[in-house]
Amino acid sequence: MTTRIMVLNGPNLNFLGIREPHIYGSTTLGEIETSCEEVARLLDVTLSFHQSNIEGELVGLIQSARGNADAIIMNPAAFSFTSIALIDALKIFDGPKIEVHISNIHARDELHRHSITSSASTAVICGLGPYGYIAAILAAVQRLGRVPGAVPAGLRGLTPPVAT
Template identity: 50%
Template structure:
């Protein structure tokens, strides 16, 4: 499988930004971990991060026909980006939404995901493992046919 891993605003600051919530690992180490996980399963993973909504929309649109699955942490855009929701609905590439923290244990505004309805599922609160869990879901789904 070919995975596109999309990360939204501020995820480039992993390891620096609120390590008590997001952990000590850097964004670079996350990408290396996910590429290694994919390779161990005969797959590839490309990481994309942007702090700009339009760039994320462009990446989703460009994924159509180029990737088998998207694993996306939209960051703050989770809670208000209809543009990202619409882009996910417009492509034939399935997506699992991932959040490092448990968004349901945080501030009230973080409980609602605008983008999740366009995804096959949502994983939150499992730390960086959530990305691997999402990839594992797609790998198992492909195996079952």
């Protein structure tokens, strides 16, 4: 059975590669999606990849994941620090919910240090750059019991996206 993972990206992530490259690097969201798709194929995972600058759209996508996805990977971006609506929606979803941040939010300025959406997440990955998405896919699939804790043989030697 193919594992289905919904990948959600919040506001301004459509400008990755342009926006604050000293923090987020030069890798674009499209490049991250391509890398995620490569890994997903190796793991027999189907990804649905989304980005929205609108909180309500992200809430709707999370709600639609019930019955349509086995796990959610989400980079809530700025909504990490403000959105009770995302927290409430995430609590409705029963599968693994992996929160991803490209930067290490704990080493950032005061506004970007405390993610409130983490309270509704199964796990949080931060500071790994674009590779955090790959780590999140592996973590979600492992949480679903579909791969052992070790890296699958098909992934050994795979070149992950690296922030440049």
